[in-house]
Amino acid sequence: MNVIEINELTKTYGKSRGITDISFQVEEGEIFGFIGPNGAGKSTTIRTLLSLIHPTSGSAKIFGKDCIESAPEIAKEVGYLPSEVFYYDNMKVMDLLKYSASFYKKDCTKRIKELAEVLNLDLTKKIDDLSLGNKKKVGIIQGLLHEPKLIILDEPTSGLDPLMQQKFFELLQAENRKGATILFSSHILSEVQRLCDRVAIIKEGKIVQVEKISTLKENNHKKFKLEMKSDVDQSYFELEGVSNLEVNQNHVSFLFRGNINTVMKKIADIQIANLWIEEPDLEEIFMHYYEKEA
Incomplete structure (x- = not known):
């Protein structure tokens, strides 16, 4: 079953660009990534999905219900963390979270305390006295306190230090194991x-x-680095599927796409001192898609 279904969603803002014909589905129990550079339209898509702004055309469904018609009903089962969080500065953290919990008509006190412990957040402090990272933690707890079936996170890690990011990821994986679907x-x-x-x-x-x-990784290049026992001629590695070939005396590096056995046979015929084969990271894969589009 699809928890989110987006069909040809379009939002235009006069002459400035919004989003055009966005379509994708998120399956139940999945952690789905939504990725692109800042200003690509991620937040616009999410806000439209949450009925915070209305689309110019197209439609979106959550739990099989229309996002605009059933917005209040859907909101009960959705946890949302916007990319930037703003609060009433004078409130204490616990008061704010209890106020948030009141919308869901259930007692979330135990849950709030558990989450605060995991994220190392002091519930007695005033919002005004919190650092940017701690304000982000308040937002995370706010999004998770009612144990939603769907968690929507918009750039959630900005402001969190690396150790806290790790704890946050573990928290999300635990929610996912309990059955929550996540759009990240x-x-x-x-x-x-x-x-x-x-x-x-x-x-x-x-x-x-x-x-x-x-699949993104499989269909993409592998990175090869070789250290030879003696110098090698560049033409030896000019094979189909090889790109970014660099030969520096007895060091060779290149990207390869295709049947890896052809390269391995070639390497087996020469004397090598060392060999490294790496997966390209998504950064390189991403650039590949962007260049292809361009």
């Missing part, structure tokens, strides 16, 4: 690579690709 928007590829099953790549308000993370 980011411009940081390594985050998506670590967490997500599938990813939609957005560029200038349009989807360029929806793909499994594993």
